[in-house]
Amino acid sequence: MITRNWPMYRVVLENLQLLSLLPRFNLKLGFGEKSVDQVCKAQGINTDFFLEIANAYLDELYVPGEGLSLFSLGTMVDYIKSTHLYFTNIALPTVAEKLFRLMDQSDLSEKEVNLVTRFFSDYKEEFLTHISQEEEQILPYILELERQSALQVTDPDFIQKLETYSIIEFAKEHDRLETSLRHLSELIIKYLPPFDDLQLCFQVLNDLAALMKDLVDHADVEDKVLIPRVAELERKLLKRNSHV
Amino acid sequence: MKISRFILVIDSYLVRKGLVSVLNRIQGVRVLREFGTDGPLGSFLQHHPVDFIIISQTGIDRSADLFTTQPELLEKTILIEESLNNDPSGNGHNRDVLTTIRLQEDKESLTRKIMALLENQEEGYLETRTMELSPRETTIVRLVSLGLTNRQIAERLYLSAHTVMTHRKNIISKLGIKSVSGLTIYAIVNNIITIEEVTSKPVR
Numbered sequence: 001m002i003t004r005n006w007p008m009y010r011v012v013l014e015n016l017q018l019l020s021l022l023p024r025f026n027l028k029l030g031f032g033e034k035s036v037d038q039v040c041k042a043q044g045i046n047t048d049f050f051l052e053i054a055n056a057y058l059d060e061l062y063v064p065g066e067g068l069s070l071f072s073l074g075t076m077v078d079y080i081k082s083t084h085l086y087f088t089n090i091a092l093p094t095v096a097e098k099l100f101r102l103m104d105q106s107d108l109s110e111k112e113v114n115l116v117t118r119f120f121s122d123y124k125e126e127f128l129t130h131i132s133q134e135e136e137q138i139l140p141y142i143l144e145l146e147r148q149s150a151l152q153v154t155d156p157d158f159i160q161k162l163e164t165y166s167i168i169e170f171a172k173e174h175d176r177l178e179t180s181l182r183h184l185s186e187l188i189i190k191y192l193p194p195f196d197d198l199q200l201c202f203q204v205l206n207d208l209a210a211l212m213k214d215l216v217d218h219a220d221v222e223d224k225v226l227i228p229r230v231a232e233l234e235r236k237l238l239k240r241n242s243h244v
Numbered sequence: 245m246k247i248s249r250f251i252l253v254i255d256s257y258l259v260r261k262g263l264v265s266v267l268n269r270i271q272g273v274r275v276l277r278e279f280g281t282d283g284p285l286g287s288f289l290q291h292h293p294v295d296f297i298i299i300s301q302t303g304i305d306r307s308a309d310l311f312t313t314q315p316e317l318l319e320k321t322i323l324i325e326e327s328l329n330n331d332p333s334g335n336g337h338n339r340d341v342l343t344t345i346r347l348q349e350d351k352e353s354l355t356r357k358i359m360a361l362l363e364n365q366e367e368g369y370l371e372t373r374t375m376e377l378s379p380r381e382t383t384i385v386r387l388v389s390l391g392l393t394n395r396q397i398a399e400r401l402y403l404s405a406h407t408v409m410t411h412r413k414n415i416i417s418k419l420g421i422k423s424v425s426g427l428t429i430y431a432i433v434n435n436i437i438t439i440e441e442v443t444s445k446p447v448r
Binding site: 121187 | 291292419420421422423424425426428429430433439442
């Protein structure tokens, strides 16, 4: 388990999977001998939050829960937003670029190229819709909920909204984005003609696998930590205002 | 294949880690969480669905309240018997647990027991499972992947357009795949159509 006094360079060197977390915290390499705590402080990051996320990320058995509930919903919402940015601006374009380069160099038939191209563009569209729905509706709602519950007197309009809406509605509709990526990997491994550029093909499969893992982790944070906490806060706020 | 979710409630670190290492070698097992016997078991179970709880005698004794208020948990519980001469005057819950394993159990018999439980669960699971496509839905996925419109599908299968729409909605909710291209790839990797059958479509 990583702790605050470890040198950051060792943390990353020994756990290269963590590289995909760095951009989400706006951390850049070149750590020198600085500890995790020093690096986080210099960047204005809550060290405990970073440690909780990093340890959760590394521990296959970890189920997010108690640890993450110590942080404000605002902190979690910020992290979720920066993870979205990582997905849309880094992870997805990178794998797309490699996938298309791989197909350009291959002897795939036009039919096969179209199949994959179309699949990827539809997937990207679904992905962006999913994220923008969260960013435009769900996350602002969560921030407002946290703000309202900190107030002495809750805005009656908000209470009215709470009586008809709950985050649970969103949870029911919360799609899993990793499934389709698995189908794409399966297609490459099972049915597309083998690619000559093995290195690039492995990179594509590795990138897809890493993205799938990131998406699973991310959905876990949302479904298992964020949503239960928001639902709990909704209940508390309703209860507090039920006898007014 | 279904993933079965396990949690372990065992105070002995060595026993716990030993079990985890055996469990992790069995396909379809996911150990969600390990608890010493003082862990927040009750609140964990409120938030996380689990399929099996492997628990030590001390664990079950200490969580007696939980098992009394939620007796259905016993149907998921695998008890570790710590001594050979099991004391019948012990806690009344013990006789109701799903199964028991002995502390002295060797690796093979332990693995067999767990695998038998998974198989039973799989059977029960298939009966109630709704994620599997019905034959009719599979046919529709096939036709969608071949590029047919809802109307063409309705004509081909002698169904109303409305019925086809209902099937398509059910397919989306079962598979979580909305786009035609996503369904096409699904159909290929699940051998519903061959890659050669897919009609060529212009790139958008």
